[in-house]
Amino acid sequence: MSKSINDKGWDELVIGAALYAFDEKVDSELLSTTQPENREYAETNSKKAYVGDWRNIKPVFNPDTCINCQNCWIFCPDLSIISRDKKIQGVDYEHCKGCGICANVCPTNPKSLIMFDENLPNEEALLQWPEKTKKGV
Ligand code: SF4
Ligand code: SF4
Incomplete structure (x- = not known):
């Protein structure tokens, strides 16, 4: 063969x-x-090719705070942010390398993409989402 x-x-x-x-x-x-x-x-x-096992941290997406600015989609070096009709759908975990760039460029307060431990279920990560931080605090 x-x-x-x-x-x-x-x-x-x-x-x-x-x-x-x-x-x-x-x-x-x-x-x-x-x-x-x-x-x-x-x-x-x-x-x-499945390359998701390279990660030890992963971006978790929170649609509640996302303003669909597309920054994460533009900056992801691996085309691993899924966007449809200019609305972010989530992360392609089969190809995301966990570099954290998407979370870094997300402008919302709190961020709409945050890096969490790879083994933490996304539902639990969403329960730990930080509150909005106030200016000057
Ligand atoms: S962590 Fe890196 S590879 Fe994964 S979606 Fe974000 S920018 Fe793309
Ligand atoms: S960078 Fe943040 S706010 Fe902008 S589309 Fe991505 S997740 Fe949403």
């Missing part, structure tokens, strides 16, 4: 090989009408 591309070592890859994002030819219209999670990715696409 031949090895899957994901099982190959760096020294087994063919030099100069092209790694296509999709199995089939994808036209721009399909890309513009199909949400990322519904596209037919090729086995070599990084979307198929």
Whole structure:
């Protein structure tokens, strides 16, 4: 049985090989009408690789305080903030690396993305959400 591309070592890859994002030819219209999670990715696409186990802290999203400014979506270096029609839906935990940039750039008071221990359930994190801090206090 031949090895899957994901099982190959760096020294087994063919030099100069092209790694296509999709199995089939994808036209721009399909890309513009199909949400990322519904596209037919090729086995070599990084979307198929689960890398969430790199994290030891994770961003938790609180929709109650979010103003949908999109800062987190713009600054996430890993496209791991999910936004639909300019409304934040949450975090793609299969790809988020836990870098904390999204929480850092969130402008609300209290923040709408806060980093918590990876093993704390999100429901518990939401119960620990800080209150709004007052200016000058
Ligand atoms: S922690 Fe980093 S990788 Fe994860 S969603 Fe935030 S900015 Fe993106
Ligand atoms: S940066 Fe904060 S307020 Fe802005 S969209 Fe992201 S979570 Fe919402």
